[in-house]
Amino acid sequence: MxxxxxADVVPPIALGPLDxxxxxxxxxxxxxxxxxxxxxxxxxxxxxxxxxxxxxxVLPGAPRLGDDDIAYLxxxxxxxxxxxxxxxxxxxxxxxxxxxxxEYFLKRRLDVxxxxxxxxxxxxxxxxxxxxxxxxxxxxxGAVENVWLPAAQKLTEQLADLARTTAELPMLSHxxxxxxxxxxxxxxxxxxxxxxxxxxxxIRATEYLGKFNGATGTFGAHHVAxxxxxxxxxxxxxxxxxGLTWNPLTTQIEPHDWQADLYADVAHFNRIAHNLATDFxxxxxxxxxxxxxxxxxxxxxxxxxxKVNPIRFENAEANLExxxxxxxxxxxxxxxxxxxxxxxxxxxxRNIGAALGHSLLAINNLHRGIAGVxxxxxxxxxxxxxxxxxxxEPIQQAMRAASIAGATxxxxxxxxxxxxxxxxxxGAQEMRDFIRSLGIPDDVERRxxxxxxxxxxxxxxQLVAYLD
Numbered sequence: 001m002x003x004x005x006x007a008d009v010v011p012p013i014a015l016g017p018l019d020x021x022x023x024x025x026x027x028x029x030x031x032x033x034x035x036x037x038x039x040x041x042x043x044x045x046x047x048x049x050x051x052x053x054x055x056x057x058v059l060p061g062a063p064r065l066g067d068d069d070i071a072y073l074x075x076x077x078x079x080x081x082x083x084x085x086x087x088x089x090x091x092x093x094x095x096x097x098x099x100x101x102x103e104y105f106l107k108r109r110l111d112v113x114x115x116x117x118x119x120x121x122x123x124x125x126x127x128x129x130x131x132x133x134x135x136x137x138x139x140x141x142g143a144v145e146n147v148w149l150p151a152a153q154k155l156t157e158q159l160a161d162l163a164r165t166t167a168e169l170p171m172l173s174h175x176x177x178x179x180x181x182x183x184x185x186x187x188x189x190x191x192x193x194x195x196x197x198x199x200x201x202x203i204r205a206t207e208y209l210g211k212f213n214g215a216t217g218t219f220g221a222h223h224v225a226x227x228x229x230x231x232x233x234x235x236x237x238x239x240x241x242x243g244l245t246w247n248p249l250t251t252q253i254e255p256h257d258w259q260a261d262l263y264a265d266v267a268h269f270n271r272i273a274h275n276l277a278t279d280f281x282x283x284x285x286x287x288x289x290x291x292x293x294x295x296x297x298x299x300x301x302x303x304x305x306x307k308v309n310p311i312r313f314e315n316a317e318a319n320l321e322x323x324x325x326x327x328x329x330x331x332x333x334x335x336x337x338x339x340x341x342x343x344x345x346x347x348x349x350r351n352i353g354a355a356l357g358h359s360l361l362a363i364n365n366l367h368r369g370i371a372g373v374x375x376x377x378x379x380x381x382x383x384x385x386x387x388x389x390x391x392x393e394p395i396q397q398a399m400r401a402a403s404i405a406g407a408t409x410x411x412x413x414x415x416x417x418x419x420x421x422x423x424x425x426x427g428a429q430e431m432r433d434f435i436r437s438l439g440i441p442d443d444v445e446r447r448x449x450x451x452x453x454x455x456x457x458x459x460x461x462q463l464v465a466y467l468d
Contacts, residue, residue: 046122051074053121125221134244168461171188186461190464194466326355387453
């Protein structure tokens with residue numbers, strides 16, 4: 001059998017799902033974490049460095065620039081599109097060096113008027129990593145702040161809203177998969193919202209570091225060529241003006257510790273979201289949530305027409321695992337570079353988009369999944385009413401408190417409740433008969449007789465107010 005070569009099909013077929021099947025969900029990251037976006041940001045950094053040197057008169061004898069020239073230079077990355085991407089790729093095919101290709105790309109655009117005198121200022125005092133580390137910091141910062149964080153915040157707010165609207169809806173708990181002290185649906189949603197909120201605070205506080213100090217971080221060539229400049233001050237001011245935090249002590253590379261911190265925090269967010277996905281899947285299987293068929297808009301099974309599968313949560317679960325694995329790898333490998341420089345980080349960092357892309361896809365599916373389910377109060381109530389044995393806990397504790405307060409006949413409360421409840425289902429009448437047989441003080445007995453599994457939720461509803 002001979003198949004057509006799909007690798008030759010035009011337009012090219014994506015190898016991975018993020019640029020194929022799931023393109024619509026992850027496309028916003030292309031503006032920041034694609035190869036083209038990285039090159040655009042490299043051009044931006046190169047131009048800003050040239051402008052900084054000239055405008056701050058760091059280089060003796062450098063020509064001045066008028067407003068039109070400055071506007072023209074800054075328009076170069078702004079206009080970076082399909083034609084420029086193709087041109088830069090052609091240059092790189094000759095240079096076999098991505099940053100050198102950027103340098104030549106820019107010099108072509110200086111062949112106009114008085115700008116030709118700027119040729120030797122392009123990339124002056126720069127090692128490739130001076131450009132790369134700032135470009136990566138800016139693209140990752142943009143991707144996180146403008147794409148990933150808004151999506152994560154939207155999911156967290158959606159969950160917090162669900163927690164508030166279901167704060168008082170009683171639900172039977174399941175610890176170790178068995179019936180346990182009741183809670184409310186809203187309180188359980190609030191637990192996840194609170195955990196996610198905490199991680200978002202950490203991610204928002206990320207410090208994006210940058211360096212600009214030459215081939216081994218010593219300002220060696222800078223100091224020899226222009227000894228009169230305060231190069232650390234120049235470097236710091238330049239990096240600060242880009243909106244980054246200056247790192248004064250590096251080798252040829254910025255050590256990427258900030259990236260490791262960020263990716264660990266995003267991976268932690270992922271794992272909390274993964275727990276959320278598996279819990280929603282379980283609650284759906286218990287019928288505590290109904291899937292809204294109109295909202296889901298899916299075919300549940302190719303052969304079993306009664307089914308509506310919780311595919312949003314399953315998709316999220318899988319993509320969160322992939323994202324976390326990639327983020328863990330990035331965090332573990334980027335912090336190591338042999339002596340002053342090796343190139344392992346170069347190929348590793350090209351997977352940042354995939355790592356955040358799988359997370360973004362999962363967040364999108366979680367948001368859609370939660371929007372497509374509704375609480376099922378009838379099933380929640382039925383499960384609670386079938387589990388009166390869960391009142392063994394408050395009855396036991398009330399007996400202990402009564403004994404401490406001086407009541408007699410309260411001995412061995414745990415053992416007595418264990419005999420009544422362990423391994424068996426207890427009904428309402430049997431539980432109330434047991435309470436009446438205890439000889440417990442009247443006010444305590446009255447309080448216990450009024451208790452039901454549905455009313456035994458403690459302060460669960462009030463605790464939801466602790467959400468931001």
